[in-house]
Amino acid sequence: MERKGADILWDTLVHAGVEVVFGYPGGAILPAYDALLDSPIRHVLARHEQGAAHMADGYARASGRLGVAIATSGPGATNLVTGIANAMLDSSPVLFITGQVPSWMLGRDAFQEVDMTGITLPITKHNYLVSEASELGHVLEEAIYVACSGRPGPVLVDITKDAMQQSASFAPGTKPVRLPGYRPDLRALPEEFDRAVSMIDEAKRPVVLAGRGVLQSGASDDLLAFLEKTQVPAALTLLGLGCIPASHPLNLGMMGMHGEAWVNLAIQEADLIVALGMRFDDRVTGNLAAYARGARKIHVEIDPSEINKNVQIDVGIVGDIRETLQRLMSRVTAKRRDTWLARIDDMKGDSAVRDIQSLPDNGRLLAAHVISDLWNATQGKALVITDVGQHQMWVAQYYHQETPHRFITSGGLGTMGFGVPAAIGAKIARPDEEVWAVVGDGGFQMTAAELTTCTQEGLKINIALINNGCLGMVRQWQEFFYSKRYAATKLVNPDFVKLAEAHGLAAWRVEQRADVRAAVERARLEPGSVLIDFRVEQEDSVYPMVPAGAGLEDMIRRPSPIVETSQSDW
Amino acid sequence: MLTEVTGQKALARLQVLAVYVEDLPGVLTRVASLFRRRLFNIASLTVGHTDQPGVSRMTIVMEGDDADALRCEANLYRLVNVLRVENVTHLPAVIRDLALVKVRCPVSARREVLEVCDVFRARVVDMSLDAVIIESTGTEDKIEGLLDLLRPFGIIEMVRTGSVAITRGVDALSVDPQFVHATVPEAVDSSDGGQGGTNVL
Numbered sequence: 091m092e093r094k095g096a097d098i099l100w101d102t103l104v105h106a107g108v109e110v111v112f113g114y115p116g117g118a119i120l121p122a123y124d125a126l127l128d129s130p131i132r133h134v135l136a137r138h139e140q141g142a143a144h145m146a147d148g149y150a151r152a153s154g155r156l157g158v159a160i161a162t163s164g165p166g167a168t169n170l171v172t173g174i175a176n177a178m179l180d181s182s183p184v185l186f187i188t189g190q191v192p193s194w195m196l197g198r199d200a201f202q203e204v205d206m207t208g209i210t211l212p213i214t215k216h217n218y219l220v221s222e223a224s225e226l227g228h229v230l231e232e233a234i235y236v237a238c239s240g241r242p243g244p245v246l247v248d249i250t251k252d253a254m255q256q257s258a259s260f261a262p263g264t265k266p267v268r269l270p271g272y273r274p275d276l277r278a279l280p281e282e283f284d285r286a287v288s289m290i291d292e293a294k295r296p297v298v299l300a301g302r303g304v305l306q307s308g309a310s311d312d313l314l315a316f317l318e319k320t321q322v323p324a325a326l327t328l329l330g331l332g333c334i335p336a337s338h339p340l341n342l343g344m345m346g347m348h349g350e351a352w353v354n355l356a357i358q359e360a361d362l363i364v365a366l367g368m369r370f371d372d373r374v375t376g377n378l379a380a381y382a383r384g385a386r387k388i389h390v391e392i393d394p395s396e397i398n399k400n401v402q403i404d405v406g407i408v409g410d411i412r413e414t415l416q417r418l419m420s421r422v423t424a425k426r427r428d429t430w431l432a433r434i435d436d437m438k439g440d441s442a443v444r445d446i447q448s449l450p451d452n453g454r455l456l457a458a459h460v461i462s463d464l465w466n467a468t469q470g471k472a473l474v475i476t477d478v479g480q481h482q483m484w485v486a487q488y489y490h491q492e493t494p495h496r497f498i499t500s501g502g503l504g505t506m507g508f509g510v511p512a513a514i515g516a517k518i519a520r521p522d523e524e525v526w527a528v529v530g531d532g533g534f535q536m537t538a539a540e541l542t543t544c545t546q547e548g549l550k551i552n553i554a555l556i557n558n559g560c561l562g563m564v565r566q567w568q569e570f571f572y573s574k575r576y577a578a579t580k581l582v583n584p585d586f587v588k589l590a591e592a593h594g595l596a597a598w599r600v601e602q603r604a605d606v607r608a609a610v611e612r613a614r615l616e617p618g619s620v621l622i623d624f625r626v627e628q629e630d631s632v633y634p635m636v637p638a639g640a641g642l643e644d645m646i647r648r649p650s651p652i653v654e655t656s657q658s659d660w
Numbered sequence: 661m662l663t664e665v666t667g668q669k670a671l672a673r674l675q676v677l678a679v680y681v682e683d684l685p686g687v688l689t690r691v692a693s694l695f696r697r698r699l700f701n702i703a704s705l706t707v708g709h710t711d712q713p714g715v716s717r718m719t720i721v722m723e724g725d726d727a728d729a730l731r732c733e734a735n736l737y738r739l740v741n742v743l744r745v746e747n748v749t750h751l752p753a754v755i756r757d758l759a760l761v762k763v764r765c766p767v768s769a770r771r772e773v774l775e776v777c778d779v780f781r782a783r784v785v786d787m788s789l790d791a792v793i794i795e796s797t798g799t800e801d802k803i804e805g806l807l808d809l810l811r812p813f814g815i816i817e818m819v820r821t822g823s824v825a826i827t828r829g830v831d832a833l834s835v836d837p838q839f840v841h842a843t844v845p846e847a848v849d850s851s852d853g854g855q856g857g858t859n860v861l
């Protein structure tokens with residue numbers, strides 16, 4: 091049966107299991123919006139296309155399924171760009187659909203024409219320009235397959251207006267996707283496993299580095315079993331948090347720029363590194379020349395181009411993490427590694443004393459205290475989404491993740507403004523969960539308009555606004571590396587309580603630590619979305635910190651005993 | 661410089677990659693963009709049809725060592741439209757450039773110019789009263805040598821193709837990617853169209 095391209099679009103998405111799309115209409119995409127009314131798909135109207143992109147990304151991360159965002163041509167499409175790059179750098183499976191001017195106007199600088207496939211070429215896993223209704227369904231199926239298979243990632247389909255208006259016949263799911271050059275299921279040869287097994291058996295001081303790939307392949311249980319059998323401790327990347335319980339004795343914690351001291355020291359002293367589904371980002375390695383010099387390195391990755399990209403690898407295993415761990419598991423020798431584990435324990439030294447949580451309450455509210463109290467009040471069970479900045483690192487440090495898939499954050503791109511829209515997407519993906527967005531006062535303002543989206547959609551999310559009156563993370567760099575010359579980091583903020591109320595949320599302010607828990611409890615009882623404006627200490631810093639480009643052992647530690655920070659510098 | 665038949669394992673300053681791609685609009689841009697953003701330097705890139713409909717073959721000469729070539733190969737495979745990549749730098753291969761050179765050539769100089777062509781097995785493909793067009797195929801080395809001798813006559817205009825390469829013997833290029841020990845399953849085929857994809861929960 092002949093259907094309009096626009097109907098084929100929605101039919102194909104429905105057939106692929108898509109239930110919700112996030113978007114914003116406009117001229118070139120109007121045929122699709124018109125047909126949407128006749129489709130069972132739910133549409134969430136964002137207030138800016140960037141918001142729609144982050145919502146789809148948040149939805150994808152929370153559900154483990156495809157997220158879909160849709161926008162019109164020109165400015166609608168370019169507004170998606172940050173969100174596309176964000177999905178690319180964190181390997182999030184998101185389908186981006188953009189309207190395009192009619193095919194006969196292409197290449198003539200028509201009204202609202204931009205070369206979207208050109209613009210997004212380096213920030214998508216793949217992209218398509220479709221100008222024929224007859225191609226549309228098949229391209230969409232291909233796009234969805236590419237987005238979700240292998241190492242997931244964003245795929246953009248740019249559709250000309252006439253392709254949506256023409257008719258064609260297409261039956262979703264009948265023609266197999268044939269991509270002769272696409273190899274999402276490359277597998278390592280057996281000899282690589284042999285070498286890996288003997289390296290693991292021989293190692294005296296091994297460390298596993300676990301990243302988002304562990305979560306994406308659903309390998310949490312397999313990893314835990316592997317660690318317990320081999321008694322190898324694991325360090326986690328920011329995006330790997332939650333892949334094994336924070337409280338597990340073999341979980342060292344987060345590595346890298348704001349990782350705990352002993353985690354980074356253990357990596358530097360290791361004689362073997364087993365990297366699983368992580369990509370040796372500069373934020374986790376520091377100075378590459380000084381990185382884990384004494385360690386042989388095994389790298390398990392679904393994407394072969396990650397192997398030997400930043401770090402010289404001894405054994406590279408291409409493949410799915412879960413499958414690989416299962417194969418290794420049956421072959422590695424069960425061992426005790428008491429000396430090594432005791433050595434790492436020693437490295438903890440006075441870390442506990444320096445920890446911000448050990449500080450006496452001096453009347454000032456510290457962001458880390460807010461997050462720790464939030465963790466306590468929610469028993470660590472909320473689905474937590476962060477924005478980008480100091481608060482993000484404190485969430486990583488103090489909202490301990492006991493179970494997988496409860497922590498969503500922008501890692502690779504570090505996109506301010508991600509938090510609130512991603513939380514909206516996450517809530518839609520998992521409506522029964524308690525959702526907390528922890529955001530900074532800076533990043534929050536980049537996508538604050540999405541508060542109204544919460545209201546329009548009748549969503550209940552909770553927003554913990556960590557209001558330090560500044561672009562905290564940048565201020566910290568200025569304090570450490572630019573002689574406290576605070577250029578453009580102090581914020582004059584709106585009244586966030588009024589702002590949230592104007593968008594239909596319940597909101598109030600908290601200034602004392604004693605009030606944090608009660609505020610969290612009250613937020614949980616509120617039927618609708620809530621924003622709490624936590625007025626926290628301005629001049630606090632995230633410790634430890636490995637300065638960009640320094641070796642992992644060269645970290646700046648929290649002064650001990652704590653030096654009072656003064657507000658007079660402001 | 662590339663030698664006609666390379667076979668030694670030394671670090672090469674230039675790497676020669678044979679790349680099969682789907683013959684679709686935009687594929688050249690994807691490949692070129694990859695080289696640019698990953699900071700690989702292209703010395704030359706040629707592309708043309710193969711005997712298989714829908715498949716084009718590129719010969720890419722890049723600057724870099726063996727490790728760079730491996731990284732480049734792995735990155736090329738990330739492009740969905742790239743079918744197969746083979747580094748032929750260290751394989752016995754025939755590598756050729758084509759040059760068309762228009763040389764100033766009054767009647768008085770003709771004999772000498774033709775002699776040079778003879779020695780280099782270059783062909784004169786067009787002749788006018790005061791100029792000739794010379795066609796030469798060969799390694800870059802050979803063409804450079806020819807140009808050195810033609811320059812004194814005056815090169816009016818010149819065009820070169822960049823290298824094309826093909827391995828010797830009956831073996832076609834191997835199917836398994838060499839950049840990392842891995843096997844390729846028979847055919848990557850999905851009839852479920854993704855179905856909402858990998859469910860990680």
Ligand SMILES: Cc1ncc(C[n+]2csc(CCOP(=O)(O)OP(=O)(O)O)c2C)c(N)n1
Pocket residue numbers: 477478479480481482504505506507529530531532533534556558560561562563564
């Ligand atoms: C879109 C964007 N612009 C700029 C930056 C650089 N940046 C990183 S953290 C940060 C400060 C964030 O301030 P805020 O949102 O208040 O969070 P805080 O660090 O104070 O917790 C900035 C400006 C960024 N990551 N993203």
Ligand SMILES: [Mg+2]
Pocket residue numbers: 479530531532556557558559560561562
């Ligand atoms: Mg701030």
